[in-house]
Amino acid sequence: MRAVIIGAGIAGLSTALRLHQAGWETLLVERAPARRDGGYAVTFGGIGYDAAERIGILSDLQARSFETTELSYHRSDGSRLFSLDRATIAATTGARSLTILRGDLESVLYERVRDHTTIRFGTTLTSFEQDDREVRVGLTDGTVETADLLIGADGLHSATRALLFGPEEDFLVDLQHKIAVSMLERRPASIAPGTTGTHSSRGRTAAVISAGDGRNVAFFGYRADHARPGADVHAELRRIYGDLGWIIPEVLTGLQEADSIYFDTVSQVVVPSWSKGRVALVGDSAWCVTLFAGYGSSLAVGGADRLVTELTARPDHIPAALQAWETAIRPEAERKQRLGRRVKGIYAPAHPLTLWLSMLPLRLASFPLVRSYMTRRYIKG
Numbered sequence: 001m002r003a004v005i006i007g008a009g010i011a012g013l014s015t016a017l018r019l020h021q022a023g024w025e026t027l028l029v030e031r032a033p034a035r036r037d038g039g040y041a042v043t044f045g046g047i048g049y050d051a052a053e054r055i056g057i058l059s060d061l062q063a064r065s066f067e068t069t070e071l072s073y074h075r076s077d078g079s080r081l082f083s084l085d086r087a088t089i090a091a092t093t094g095a096r097s098l099t100i101l102r103g104d105l106e107s108v109l110y111e112r113v114r115d116h117t118t119i120r121f122g123t124t125l126t127s128f129e130q131d132d133r134e135v136r137v138g139l140t141d142g143t144v145e146t147a148d149l150l151i152g153a154d155g156l157h158s159a160t161r162a163l164l165f166g167p168e169e170d171f172l173v174d175l176q177h178k179i180a181v182s183m184l185e186r187r188p189a190s191i192a193p194g195t196t197g198t199h200s201s202r203g204r205t206a207a208v209i210s211a212g213d214g215r216n217v218a219f220f221g222y223r224a225d226h227a228r229p230g231a232d233v234h235a236e237l238r239r240i241y242g243d244l245g246w247i248i249p250e251v252l253t254g255l256q257e258a259d260s261i262y263f264d265t266v267s268q269v270v271v272p273s274w275s276k277g278r279v280a281l282v283g284d285s286a287w288c289v290t291l292f293a294g295y296g297s298s299l300a301v302g303g304a305d306r307l308v309t310e311l312t313a314r315p316d317h318i319p320a321a322l323q324a325w326e327t328a329i330r331p332e333a334e335r336k337q338r339l340g341r342r343v344k345g346i347y348a349p350a351h352p353l354t355l356w357l358s359m360l361p362l363r364l365a366s367f368p369l370v371r372s373y374m375t376r377r378y379i380k381g
């Protein structure tokens with residue numbers, strides 16, 4: 001059995017690894033010219049964590065994960081509002097979860113697939129056609145690949161989804177925020193190693209995450225009605241965050257040196273079906289839940305794992321296997337999308353009272369009595 005997978009991100013690499021373990025041959029097609037690392041920090045748990053354990057990559061992920069020892073919240077002048085310590089953070093994230101840079105999660109998967117999977121970088125698909133025996137995929141390098149299955153794991157702005165179901169405007173649900181995230185060459189002096197420092201004010205959040213091994217991530221998330229991608233990220237961040245103090249001016253200057261900045265709208269993907277015939281969408285291309293749900297990479301790995309379980313159960317009936325897979329995974333994806341839409345309202349509240357209320361649970365968790373209850377209840381208990 002052979003599969004062509006478009007996109008060598010978390011979903012594409014996980015699918016390639018699981019298909020290989022099930023005896024399939026795979027070809028990965030990646031638009032980027034080469035592997036990238038870094039990115040942003042993701043919390044990885046739930047069905048992704050369970051799948052990683054089954055697939056045999058959990059110990060590699062744990063080795064590359066990092067621990068946040070303090071979450072500190074600041075006013076615009078830098079003074080501290082409150083902070084959460086290591087035990088409280090661990091209590092809120094749960095035991096079967098880890099924090100890792102997105103690029104490190106990808107690297108763990110990449111190292112496990114590169115010896116048995118061809119990855120064609122700098123390439124994408126141009127067309128495909130299918131019948132009840134095979135799918136033929138046209139690529140930008142001029143080749144046509146024949147396979148039993150085509151997987152579109154090419155993320156939020158999936159070209160596979162556009163060819164399969166139509167333009168993305170029909171499936172993207174705008175959550176009215178934009179984000180800019182980048183690795184930061186120098187950690188601001190007031191962010192101690194292991195700390196994530198955050199400031200939130202009138203529809204804008206900015207944070208610096210110390211991500212272990214001297215690496216740091218700068219994060220900006222802000223409300224943007226009718227958000228559109230594009231625009232000059234530096235000019236836009238200066239316009240939106242220019243009046244704020246603390247470390248924000250230093251971080252904006254540091255971003256000028258960044259190799260690459262992830263800059264996009266926050267949008268969910270809602271598609272009535274994730275497959276047609278022998279073509280399926282996996283990961284953000286199918287169900288993007290957004291960072292507000294904090295679960296997209298977990299769903300990508302868990303979804304890929306379950307997909308191959310269903311294909312293995314019905315190797316001669318690929319469309320039926322894809323339907324069974326969707327029935328199994330869709331409720332979890334939709335639950336996380338609902339969570340994402342709820343979090344949208346409190347992520348970067350425009351009104352100071354809403355901001356104060358949204359931070360109340362965290363503030364309470366910073367009190368010693370609540371902290372010791374949470375630690376007893378969730379960690380030791």
Ligand SMILES: Cc1cc2nc3c(=O)[nH]c(=O)nc-3n(C[C@H](O)[C@H](O)[C@H](O)COP(=O)(O)OP(=O)(O)OC[C@H]3O[C@@H](n4cnc5c(N)ncnc54)[C@H](O)[C@@H]3O)c2cc1C
Pocket residue numbers: 006007008009010011012029030031032040041042043044045102123124125153154155156157158159160179181262282283284285289290291294295296297298299300
């Ligand atoms: C700031 C931020 C924070 C997040 N935090 C969390 C978190 O805490 N926990 C969590 O679980 N998730 C989190 N997520 C979500 C998570 O990162 C995504 O859900 C996950 O990366 C989805 O993986 P994917 O492989 O489906 O898509 P992607 O990671 O987008 O990968 C798609 C791949 O396809 C390639 N590609 C794109 N178009 C084409 C094309 N036309 N042809 C070929 N290749 C193509 C891309 O270059 C890329 O390699 C966060 C996301 C963001 C942006």
